[in-house]
Amino acid sequence: MSALLEVSGVTVTFDGFRAINDLSFEIGPAELRAVIGPNGAGKTTFMDIVTGKTKPDTGRVLWGEESRSLLRMSEAEIARAGVGRKFQRPTVFEDQSVFDNLLLALRKNRSPFGVLFYRRSAEDKARVEALAAEIGLADQLGRLAAELSHGQKQWLEIGMLLAQEPRLLLVDEPAAGMTPAEREHTTDLLVQAAKTRAVVVVEHDMEFVRRLDCKVTVLHEGRVLAEGSLDHVTRNQEVIDVYLGR
Amino acid sequence: MQRSFIARNPSVLVFLAALALFTILVTILAEGAGAGVISTSFVKTLGKTLCLCLVAVAMDLVWGYCGILSLGHFAFFGLGGYMIGMWLMYARTEEIVLSANAGAALPMTPQELSDGIAAQIFGVVGGSELPWVWSFAHSLPLQLMLILLLPGLIALVFGWLAFRSRVAGVYLSILTQAMTLALSLWLFQNDSGLRGNNGLSGLQNIPGLAEVPQATLSLWFLWASAFALGGFYLLAAWVVSGKFGSVIRAIRDDEARVRFLGYSVEGYKLFVFTLTAMIAGIAGALYYPQAGIVNPAEIAPIASIYLAVWVAIGGRGRLWGAVLGAAAVSLVSSWFTSGQVPAVPLGFYTVEWTDWWLVLLGFGFVAVTLFAPNGLAGLVERIFIRGAK
Numbered sequence: 001m002s003a004l005l006e007v008s009g010v011t012v013t014f015d016g017f018r019a020i021n022d023l024s025f026e027i028g029p030a031e032l033r034a035v036i037g038p039n040g041a042g043k044t045t046f047m048d049i050v051t052g053k054t055k056p057d058t059g060r061v062l063w064g065e066e067s068r069s070l071l072r073m074s075e076a077e078i079a080r081a082g083v084g085r086k087f088q089r090p091t092v093f094e095d096q097s098v099f100d101n102l103l104l105a106l107r108k109n110r111s112p113f114g115v116l117f118y119r120r121s122a123e124d125k126a127r128v129e130a131l132a133a134e135i136g137l138a139d140q141l142g143r144l145a146a147e148l149s150h151g152q153k154q155w156l157e158i159g160m161l162l163a164q165e166p167r168l169l170l171v172d173e174p175a176a177g178m179t180p181a182e183r184e185h186t187t188d189l190l191v192q193a194a195k196t197r198a199v200v201v202v203e204h205d206m207e208f209v210r211r212l213d214c215k216v217t218v219l220h221e222g223r224v225l226a227e228g229s230l231d232h233v234t235r236n237q238e239v240i241d242v243y244l245g246r
Numbered sequence: 247m248q249r250s251f252i253a254r255n256p257s258v259l260v261f262l263a264a265l266a267l268f269t270i271l272v273t274i275l276a277e278g279a280g281a282g283v284i285s286t287s288f289v290k291t292l293g294k295t296l297c298l299c300l301v302a303v304a305m306d307l308v309w310g311y312c313g314i315l316s317l318g319h320f321a322f323f324g325l326g327g328y329m330i331g332m333w334l335m336y337a338r339t340e341e342i343v344l345s346a347n348a349g350a351a352l353p354m355t356p357q358e359l360s361d362g363i364a365a366q367i368f369g370v371v372g373g374s375e376l377p378w379v380w381s382f383a384h385s386l387p388l389q390l391m392l393i394l395l396l397p398g399l400i401a402l403v404f405g406w407l408a409f410r411s412r413v414a415g416v417y418l419s420i421l422t423q424a425m426t427l428a429l430s431l432w433l434f435q436n437d438s439g440l441r442g443n444n445g446l447s448g449l450q451n452i453p454g455l456a457e458v459p460q461a462t463l464s465l466w467f468l469w470a471s472a473f474a475l476g477g478f479y480l481l482a483a484w485v486v487s488g489k490f491g492s493v494i495r496a497i498r499d500d501e502a503r504v505r506f507l508g509y510s511v512e513g514y515k516l517f518v519f520t521l522t523a524m525i526a527g528i529a530g531a532l533y534y535p536q537a538g539i540v541n542p543a544e545i546a547p548i549a550s551i552y553l554a555v556w557v558a559i560g561g562r563g564r565l566w567g568a569v570l571g572a573a574a575v576s577l578v579s580s581w582f583t584s585g586q587v588p589a590v591p592l593g594f595y596t597v598e599w600t601d602w603w604l605v606l607l608g609f610g611f612v613a614v615t616l617f618a619p620n621g622l623a624g625l626v627e628r629i630f631i632r633g634a635k
Contacts, residue, residue, distance in 0.1 A: 051506060075506060079505070079508035105507055110507075111510075164507065
């Protein structure tokens with residue numbers, strides 16, 4: 001099985017501080033992966049590199065069967081190539097309805113002229129409604145996103161990511177600030193999504209990671225410290241020293 | 247399937263009806279049509295106001311919807327005026343030169359004619375040759391195209407450079423101010439080829455229509471202005487009502503997020519910036535023949551700031567709010583600065599409104615920002631539409 005995303009030997013320095021230090025990471029086309037690590041381990045910077053927000057000093061980031069380099073592409077091009085990203089803080093367009101938020105994300109022609117002459121088909125409407133049902137917002141389609149609860153906004157954002165039909169989903173702390181019931185729903189959504197695509201979840205919360213029941217990558221000081229099942233990495237002495245033992 | 251655009255946006259129809267009613271009423275009451283209640287100069291003021299409303303619609307599109315606070319759109323407005331002004335002045339001067347030569351034995355050669363026109367136009371700045379920028383001035387179709395092309399091209403190049411470098415927010419506003427300042431300073435120079443601080447004048451005289459009285463001409467321009475406002479209002483409403491509007495409002499609210507959705511934010515900004523610059527050019531081309539003169543002072547940085555103030559007072563993000571703001575503030579402004587408002591004697595000091603109007607406008611702006619963040623349109627909505635919702 002060839003990797004969908006292959007990051008190798010990547011280093012990023014901010015004002016002399018090495019945020020990412022010779023990092024290598026690989027994920028297959030339909031895989032769920034949790035990335036954990038203490039604050040400052042480079043989790044967010046890692047996502048910034050993959051999505052094109054930050055350009056690394058050295059290293060390679062290769063994508064897909066043809067191993068295209070993501071380093072020469074803009075954020076929008078990377079997103080169109082099939083990388084979706086969910087931020088820690090829910091970022092939905094509060095001024096617009098749930099329906100419009102989902103429609104905006106739907107995988108369609110994204111050029112200004114294409115969008116200008118876009119007419120919504122019955123098919124697109126059905127697709128948006130199906131997505132809303134999946135994230136549990138079927139009866140909220142007409143509401144403004146600003147009126148949703150925190151958990152609902154998180155789901156809407158996940159729904160928008162699914163609407164993009166990405167091949168790789170990067171999710172930053174999806175369970176932050178959620179109630180136990182909302183966490184369970186979020187876990188289901190992510191596990192379900194990972195059946196057909198690669199999903200990388202960055203998370204602090206060990207309990208949430210345990211529930212995802214997947215391979216875990218531990219980051220520390222900008223490089224991979226350990227990789228394997230959660231039980232495997234939690235037995236690793238280095239991991240205990242830098243992270244769990246504190 | 248979606249319902250038709252008008253059915254989803256009944257307010258557009260209401261606006262167009264109100265605009266048509268206004269135009270008909272002014273026409274009936276105007277001097278040119280017989281009733282004579284409204285003077286020709288006031289018809290011109292109303293026609294000019296419609297043009298200001300049109301440029302305000304463009305400003306609302308670029309700022310209220312797309313979040314680009316451009317403080318340079320009045321430069322495009324002025325350029326539109328200059329482009330039509332060049333033809334008006336050239337063709338009119340050509341008529342004068344030809345009629346002055348009518349009694350001569352030999353007809354003028356093209357070179358003599360061109361020299362005669364140049365001497366007439368550029369005498370005030372000590373020139374006697376037509377500068378290269380006047381190359382197309384003899385042709386109405388070419389100058390009409392330039393009304394669209396010149397502001398569009400400048401906006402395209404400027405926007406491409408600025409947006410590609412991710413210049414946004416207040417830095418972009420400063421950059422647009424610099425652009426309009428540079429343009430006006432260049433125009434102020436006598437050797438810019440556009441008559442320096444004299445600007446282009448006599449634009450109210452339309453070549454070939456010397457026998458048509460100004461009272462009638464003023465109505466024609468009122469109708470043209472109303473037609474342009476109605477048409478572009480419809481276009482703007484259509485642009486913002488669909489998915490395109492959804493994308494540009496999303497860019498206004500969270501640009502980075504839109505990028506991660508796969509939209510090229512720069513492309514959208516460039517599209518809106520250029521489109522609105524072209525609309526501003528058209529508005530200017532209709533405005534200055536009614537004003538009679540266009541000079542570099544019109545493009546001064548403050549003019550573009552006023553434009554932003556009109557839209558802010560009227561209500562950003564609502565097209566009819568921008569129209570309301572531009573109409574109300576510019577009409578009240580011309581009333582206060584006309585000297586017709588009685589001064590207020592305070593005993594120790596007399597408040598002359600021509601001096602104090604700007605202070606009043608400043609207070610108005612502060613009051614709107616504090617008490618009605620959605621502008622006059624927001625107030626109207628709160629009073630009339632809240633019940634219906």
